[in-house]
Amino acid sequence: MKFEHISELGRLERNLEENTAFQRESVLAILKKVREQGDAALFELTETFDGVCLGSLEVKAQEIEDAYDELGEEMIAVIREAAANIREYHEKQKRHSWFFTRDDGTMLGQQVTPLDSVGIYVPGGTAAYPSSVLMGAIPAQVAGVERIVLVSPPGKDEKLPAAVLVAANEAGVKHMFKVGGAQAVGALAYGTETIPKVDKITGPGNIYVALAKREVFGLVDIDMIAGPSEIAVLADETANARYIAADLLSQAEHDPRSAAILVTTSEKLGCDVIDEVKSQLDSLPRKEIAMEAIASYGAVYIVDTMEEGIEAINRIAPEHLEIMTEDPMSLLGKIRHAGAIFLGEYSSEPVGDYFAGSNHVLPTSGTARFSSPLNVDDFMKKSSVIRYSKQAMLENGRKISAFARLEGLEAHARAIDVRLEGKP
Amino acid sequence: MKFEHISELGRLERNLEENTAFQRESVLAILKKVREQGDAALFELTETFDGVCLGSLEVKAQEIEDAYDELGEEMIAVIREAAANIREYHEKQKRHSWFFTRDDGTMLGQQVTPLDSVGIYVPGGTAAYPSSVLMGAIPAQVAGVERIVLVSPPGKDEKLPAAVLVAANEAGVKHMFKVGGAQAVGALAYGTETIPKVDKITGPGNIYVALAKREVFGLVDIDMIAGPSEIAVLADETANARYIAADLLSQAEHDPRSAAILVTTSEKLGCDVIDEVKSQLDSLPRKEIAMEAIASYGAVYIVDTMEEGIEAINRIAPEHLEIMTEDPMSLLGKIRHAGAIFLGEYSSEPVGDYFAGSNHVLPTSGTARFSSPLNVDDFMKKSSVIRYSKQAMLENGRKISAFARLEGLEAHARAIDVRLEGKP
Structure with a gap:
């Protein structure tokens, strides 16, 4: 973890596409195969990459019922409450068609309509991410998208995780398929015998998924190409070092390339946070990942004034920003670039990741300069109306x-x- | 011009990227040169591609003054009135930050802020496009973007067209540079000694500009990659064949790949429109272009019912749609996909291209399925706020x-x- 005066602030761009020529070749071949062979390609590629010989691509009603039994009532209730919060926040975003008239009889406006169909990619692998299902599907549902198609790679048991199926069902998803990787992106972009072609593909994935989304962009729309994640905390001497350290680590455990940065006017706080990070790190199950992230992209920057700190934040344009100062709200108007802004010591980043209602799909790596969190507008479009x-x-x-x-x-x-x- | 029953309706996808491998190589080399050599590369490439040895990249105040003298009062007044109409329409789109609270003290919302800086590409070549300047710059200005940078290739006289300079000045653009092509896109994406780096690049251009925008996407944001343009007219037997033919031709004169399509319940109207197109085509200055477009992508489709016609329109998802039926407004709610919808016989497409106030930068080639006209949201972004x-x-x-x-x-x-x- 670096400890530096703010003048040393570097850029946070960690490029997705460094050294990905090999993966790109592979992605192009996969997309071609899916376009030409449809379902047959999906079965074959799923066997190759996921090591599973599927009987059917589509998730059956029975599997969803089983998932509810498996997950248990307590977690079902948590997912339902999170879904309700997310729905509430996103409902407030929904825009309406509007028009105005002029004296001469002219009418001008915008007709706002949902997309017909979208595909939600849900990453698989070692963990299940039901929260990502809610964050992707609920804004689409609120927008009024008729056909929401979920794709996710199956586990060795030929299934999708119970929590993913429950979250998808709670979010109103009616079409779920067991396919992942670049082949899933291809299926959504071109359509196959079983999987319907969609108009937009959203959701995070590994490098193959990201490159495939980039390739099909234009034929269909895509959300952002997500890069590694980051958190920046802006704090003064009133902040709680233990809370800050825990929040920095919650980001660091995602990925060895995650960045976790504290910008503070208090040198004492900086030192305390570094001590806390060291002590909390030790007992984390994902310690290796978090340690590598902290070593590579962890930093404490000391600023002379809060103004200087704010300027640093605007230069970083962090995905997540926590403001832990005496009066966080008074600084909000000065923040020009950040994906999500968490105000005050109880607004820990995981509150937004899971439960408060805001979206956790956020612009990474400085792209908050020009991008927004995933939101209802992403699933609607406007037509100009001229009379x-x-x-x-x-x-x-x-x-x-x-x-x-x-x-x-x-x-x-x-x-x-x-x-x-x-x-x- | 084809004359067919609607069952023959093809797809309108005319892919930007067919056979562009050669241009892409060239674009990559240009971008690299600009990134490494800055202004020096811009001077050299402008000499190579535009045949002009520039004294300065930046447009000087004196050049803008001269442009007003050259353009003349009548056209200045027209540009000013168009700008005022465009501003009025776009002001209505502007969104505000919002929040809501919960009983437990939670506050959630979105902080909506403008981008810091954007680049507007204005195509040059044989014609001047002051309307494109207004359509690109005014939404950015309304959004509150502080630094709007215009780039456009200079003519042989080392200047930008008077109309372009006047339109830019009227739209509040303070930074104008004489550089075009992929090198202009590179300058905006990376910044040079003279040209500031921006956060987003918008505006149409030739294939080199389009490919360059695609390459720098991610580092900066871009608007859509514009493909060839199209118009579809949905009409019944009450429509005026002469008006429709004139509107189809106004689209056809843009590009040999422009599409001009009539969908009608009236076979008689279809025949009349074809006759009118033939007769009006003959005296057009851009006859060659329009003829090629009409021959390749001109079509009249006869439908049995208006419902069938609407379904065809939604499949085409046209950039421009004109509805010329007895009661156009009654059909508006059935149109799911179109860039701009023109209602009634006086709502000719050029009304929207130049003057009414709506934007003429529209989703082409069926991308209205998932994209919107250029609008104020394109120059703003949202941050989630969580307390x-x-x-x-x-x-x-x-x-x-x-x-x-x-x-x-x-x-x-x-x-x-x-x-x-x-x-x-």
């Missing part, structure tokens, strides 16, 4: 055709002229 | 840590546990 009246045409037609001729587009001008001439 | 109270933590903490442990993320669970234990 021009005869009066407006007669009053403005000549200006419009003059503008078109200035650009050398005579046919545009004539489309106006024929209207000014009146009907034949 | 969790002590009460909320005490009431929900155990559920949150249980959820984290379900996912095997112990450090997440402990970040909650330390708060439940209270302060040491």
